[in-house]
Amino acid sequence: MAVISYIDAVTMAIREEMERDSKVFVLGEDVGRKGGVFKATQGLYEQFGEQRVIDTPLAESAIAGVGIGAALYGMRPIAEMQFADFIMPAVNQIISEAARIRYRSNNDWNCPIVIRAPYGGGVHGALYHSQSVEAVFANQPGLKIVMPSTPYDVKGLLKAAIRDDDPVLFFEHKRAYRLIKGEVPNDDYVLPIGKADVKRKGEDITVITYGLCVHFALQAAEKLAADGISAHILDLRTVYPLDKEAIIEAAAKTGKVLLITEDNKEGSIMSEVSAIIAEHCLFELDAPIQRLAGPDIPAMPYAPTMEKFFMVNPEKVEQAMRELAEF
């Protein structure tokens, strides 16, 4: 099995699906000749031509809306938002249209679109190139939101998203793109959307998180293990709708839960995770449900001092895990 980067797993999944199914195509800003500003679609234009790797005009509502139209016809569009921050002009198309098409037509129509976008901070991207935007969409039945942490998960989940008969938002952590590498089979495989994944088994504390923070937690868990503290780590992978059973099981297992997100604290995905636990396994808890998250400020500033202040990092994670273990 080859070790490849997170972003190469994105490209690999798209390429394989385009080879497999002629209905799959890519559209977005700079995805064609340039291969994407992050190079996620590199080589696809050369391989599949400009008909299937479409450089669109600079208009996100049309990227989503045209993609939705093609999906209504029966195509499998993969629309790229250049940065997750720039998905906002497309919110009406995503929430009012994609999410509701099957339901509102009583199952007559459906909308198998994938909307990919790089999110997350720590890249000197400042306010508008660093955001986590999943919470905007995580209250919209009809949508699925996938946020993988490893190259292996990226490939399996992106393929599953492309084959899914409903709309999927697929958010990729831009700092993970080249930072995170891992083993990825060359074979065709899919992973189930809607299922969380235990990334490490443990007995003393439970950490529930997703995306880049999974790696911070795994690193911290190694350090804690040296001190005899055993951490159980659940990677949500799909942040909407959540895998309730897995969350309840993971929380009940140790009775001490730390929830980590890079998003602002108030109103994040982790609010719902906490609510699920508080509703279903309150009496199995030995400590208040802790959250480690970004502060409640618009998004991370450009200046390195303030950016660092905002970002969750391995040190902050380790500290929060130790505090919980000592509770």
Place this chain on the structure above:
Amino acid sequence: MAVISYIDAVTMAIREEMERDSKVFVLGEDVGRKGGVFKATQGLYEQFGEQRVIDTPLAESAIAGVGIGAALYGMRPIAEMQFADFIMPAVNQIISEAARIRYRSNNDWNCPIVIRAPYGGGVHGALYHSQSVEAVFANQPGLKIVMPSTPYDVKGLLKAAIRDDDPVLFFEHKRAYRLIKGEVPNDDYVLPIGKADVKRKGEDITVITYGLCVHFALQAAEKLAADGISAHILDLRTVYPLDKEAIIEAAAKTGKVLLITEDNKEGSIMSEVSAIIAEHCLFELDAPIQRLAGPDIPAMPYAPTMEKFFMVNPEKVEQAMRELAEF
């Protein structure tokens, strides 16, 4: 003190503020000559003229965006979205612009806009005229979201919103417009944004809710009182950022908490309320934190059978409160 309807309190607040401050003006679809599709701005066009009560073209992103521009200049625009469901095209202007202007300019600029919109179901409005949309915005520092339940609160909070130096989303329950009446002073008064309000004191169970559901809870509380069960009812009033102290105090008071929203359950405002409680007063709880909410389906259907299935109503509230009391 006169007894007036919820919607008349909206009109009264706007009128008084327009009389008080020439910088206050109204813009939106059909707000002028027609006085709004719900009549919230009735009479204002006649009183203040078409310069201050502006019928705009049918384009929500411009309604928000032009309003933001005027606010940058120093005006006090009140923008109306005809239905909360139609705020979606304006999400980019609200989240990327209004919410971030003060922060991104390091306090050089600010954006004192109010965006009003009728939300909520039970009026045969079907999928797109019934939604609760607050969760879309309840993760955006820089914004405030106010959702009042009574005519008295409407007037005091809408005036506060208009005078606020930051952007405020003001969501009015459209079924409450004529259903809910209450005493409203003719005097000028404001109520504090960001503060929840105890609508009923009690000892046995705590209900935390907002909007129309406050009334359902109050009705149910009367019935429970007859059976010797005493309910404490907290009306959030501002759903973002939340009044954490009030929530913690109300939850700790009885140790049994029911959270009610008309929104879909997963990812609603109540997720955060639950998370705050689970983080801060877990050991004071005697029961799991319960949530009563809409099911996780896109929004309520038109057919009366299915609409009723979706909506929270007094019976569902009473039953949930009794079950919690018996826990």
Place this chain on the structure above:
Amino acid sequence: MAENRHSALGLNDEQILEMYKTMLLARRIDERMWLLNRSGKIPFVISCQGQEAAQVGASFALNREQDYVLPYYRDVGVVLTFGMTAKDLMLSAFAKSEDPSSGGRQMPGHFGQKKNRIVTGSSPVTTQVPHAVGIALAGKMEGKDLVTFVTFGEGSSNQGDFHEGANFAGVHKLPVIFMCENNKYAISVPIEKQLSCERVSDRAIGYGMPGVTVDGNDPLEVYKAVKEAADRGRRGEGPTLIETVSYRLTPHSSDDDDRSYRAPDEVAEAKTKDPIITFGAYLKEAGIMDDKLEKEINDEVMNIVNEATEYAENAPYAPPEYAMKHVYAEQ
């Protein structure tokens, strides 16, 4: 006898009688819905009245076996032409489970029927415009000969989605027909407060496509414009913007009272150009319809409306828990 204008367009007498009948059926369904609404039997109506000529004239110019239509809420004439029945529409008005558009989930006017390529619509205006572009793109990718036809009001042509969709279609030379049904009002807001251009079709040049404005009360003029646009589209020459000018003869919807914003005179004046009347007169002047045939058609149409109403009124609602179905594909 008046000049025969339809033969020159390649339409025979039978076809234009069919057009008339469809227009009339649209009108009578709409009128019935108002009665049902005023008697408390259905909660809501939104009307096609005054726009039937544009809708039917346009739809007849399309290929009903392969083209896709993305109608807006007033397009009763479009969906009837594309195969929806009076019964289907009444089932929707009554929110009954058999409603093909939504199973009673959406308000009336939110059309959709896959088998007839009537694409599901929503309430937020203009979102259908990029969808029409996407379907045309898909058709092109799949080597199909299809055209997509999308409509919207003149107020709605101010939404960003109109601009973004039209430009996309222009850049990719896609076979999309954008038809703006200009009825002079967006609820209470008159056109001069909506648009600053003289004609909605003035916007076409900004997307590198032809733009024309036609009389929306004349189904033949609309037919001609749409036919040309469809032909252009099929020839690979790209999209067209068509504006049909008519008037909304009813209030915006059953929730509206239009007397607060427009003068009775203005409405009365518009009614003299009612396309049902003027097209009926044309058929008579052209010697295609006489009083007897007119009555027969009327009776036939009323029968259809009556039967549809009765069926729909007695049809069942979806059961409450059915609300939980079809959020996602069933596994």
Place this chain on the structure above:
Amino acid sequence: MAENRHSALGLNDEQILEMYKTMLLARRIDERMWLLNRSGKIPFVISCQGQEAAQVGASFALNREQDYVLPYYRDVGVVLTFGMTAKDLMLSAFAKSEDPSSGGRQMPGHFGQKKNRIVTGSSPVTTQVPHAVGIALAGKMEGKDLVTFVTFGEGSSNQGDFHEGANFAGVHKLPVIFMCENNKYAISVPIEKQLSCERVSDRAIGYGMPGVTVDGNDPLEVYKAVKEAADRGRRGEGPTLIETVSYRLTPHSSDDDDRSYRAPDEVAEAKTKDPIITFGAYLKEAGIMDDKLEKEINDEVMNIVNEATEYAENAPYAPPEYAMKHVYAEQ
């Protein structure tokens, strides 16, 4: 000696020297930022190079004491003309606490400075367009004589906010100048994949406003067009759409490599029309600048850039916890 074109526009020699100096300052600041970026001292640059003539020509035509500008990220020439200094810009490039635009919170190119009526901008393109309309509306309501000036790229003119903002301004006849700086690319996407109209200014008629296309390499032509638009606006005749055609001489930003999508020849060809060179040549031909003066100006500009760089490099960052400030008004 060449024809004197500036006197006819009411510009004296001093003023056009000032224009030249501002253009040159913009260019030199930009060049310095690339050097700083390539040596690892600043994380990011986005350039004005090739667009200085349009930016400076336009801004000189405005009233710098009362008009509002809503620049986009390339508009170094606009903000310099409106009172931002080289030091201010360098502080922003280094993300230092004294940066007047954002206190180091935003990337460079996100201009804002209330005292100079430079309106705070963000990254999502085109959102500033409706803001310009709103400020013009406010000015009109308050009886002020002001004009607002807003810029954006040709790619960005495809966003819904352009359409919605332009239409609003047209309907309300507001004094807004919409200036599209057409530099032929939106990152890697060439204009023919962005727009299907021949000229961006073709869109003006759709908003009932005049539209003109001018040579963006000629500050005098741009000055003239903007002056006329400002005069129209102040006379209450409404908005204008101006397109300036030039070329982006650098990659899109320091993160881009333009060799993957455009030929070196094309760039080289465009460089022969570099406005710094051509306008310098005009000044010489018109006898306003000789080699000596050119050198003096250059030295003066380089001094300013050097001082600004040094100051900014040594200035402090905001402390970490300062990130918590100014989410809402302080009580």
